[in-house]
Amino acid sequence: MYFESHAHYDDEAYNEDRHELLMKIKEAGVGYIINAGADIVSSKRGIQLTKEYDFIYAAVGVHPHSVQDLQDADIEELRQMTAEPKVVAIGEIGLDYYYEHSSKDIQKRWFDKQIQLAKETNLPIIIHSREAAQDTFEMVQSHYKTLSKRGVIHCYSGSVEMAKEYIKMGFYIGVGGVLTFKNAKRMVEVVEEIPLEHILIETDAPYLTPVPHRGKRNDSTYLVYIVQAIADLKNLTVEEVVKQTAHNGKKLFSL
Numbered sequence: 535m536y537f538e539s540h541a542h543y544d545d546e547a548y549n550e551d552r553h554e555l556l557m558k559i560k561e562a563g564v565g566y567i568i569n570a571g572a573d574i575v576s577s578k579r580g581i582q583l584t585k586e587y588d589f590i591y592a593a594v595g596v597h598p599h600s601v602q603d604l605q606d607a608d609i610e611e612l613r614q615m616t617a618e619p620k621v622v623a624i625g626e627i628g629l630d631y632y633y634e635h636s637s638k639d640i641q642k643r644w645f646d647k648q649i650q651l652a653k654e655t656n657l658p659i660i661i662h663s664r665e666a667a668q669d670t671f672e673m674v675q676s677h678y679k680t681l682s683k684r685g686v687i688h689c690y691s692g693s694v695e696m697a698k699e700y701i702k703m704g705f706y707i708g709v710g711g712v713l714t715f716k717n718a719k720r721m722v723e724v725v726e727e728i729p730l731e732h733i734l735i736e737t738d739a740p741y742l743t744p745v746p747h748r749g750k751r752n753d754s755t756y757l758v759y760i761v762q763a764i765a766d767l768k769n770l771t772v773e774e775v776v777k778q779t780a781h782n783g784k785k786l787f788s789l
């Protein structure tokens with residue numbers, strides 16, 4: 535049973551065929567999906583999906599793209615959402631200096647406040663980090679000891695050394711479609727070097743579609759390509775990778 539640790543099925547990309555697609559994904563052997571929140575509205579939609587589909591769970595949080603106008607009242611709203619039974623994480627939260635939709639200071643402030651919320655609600659965090667490796671790492675380093683459930687670095691893109699440091703702090707490394715890209719040299723190295731016990735698989739659907747479907751809409755049935763790539767690199771069977779990454783996901787999100 536595949537454990538999809540990061541997807542966005544509340545996204546409008548699925549408005550035409552969401553139900554049919556989710557049924558197809560379930561039939562393909564995906565047993566768990568963590569739907570990651572992008573903002574307040576998307577987090578609410580994610581919770582709605584958890585009520586309609588037994589295999590969907592939700593993370594609630596505000597992505598660094600959308601923190602510009604955030605207010606403390608929004609954090610309180612997220613806190614109320616965590617009372618829902620199938621909310622299992624705070625995310626996705628973090629820093630994005632590639633787009634830099636808001637200043638670094640604003641992004642750090644709301645990342646920090648959402649980490650605090652995870653501490654207070656005893657939930658793990660799902661971290662988004664783009665072109666912000668060092669600042670993200672420092673934030674995690676200053677908080678991890680008091681985060682009872684730690685979390686995952688979603689769509690990891692940093693160095694092998696940093697991945698090992700995250701693992702020491704009890705974090706998981708999210709591996710997705712980028713691993714199948716031709717220029718994935720760095721991720722190949724990361725997957726070769728870190729133990730499978732610290733890897734979660736993810737599609738980030740509808741984004742980051744793996745080869746051979748790159749450029750088209752992504753969905754969780756394409757986890758097969760990511761699992762195959764990991765199995766090839768680590769000389770394991772597909773079944774071994776599916777089983778261990780599902781075990782990891784259930785452990786992190788207490789399922």
Ligand code: NI
Nearest residue numbers: 540570626738
């Ligand atoms: Ni995402």
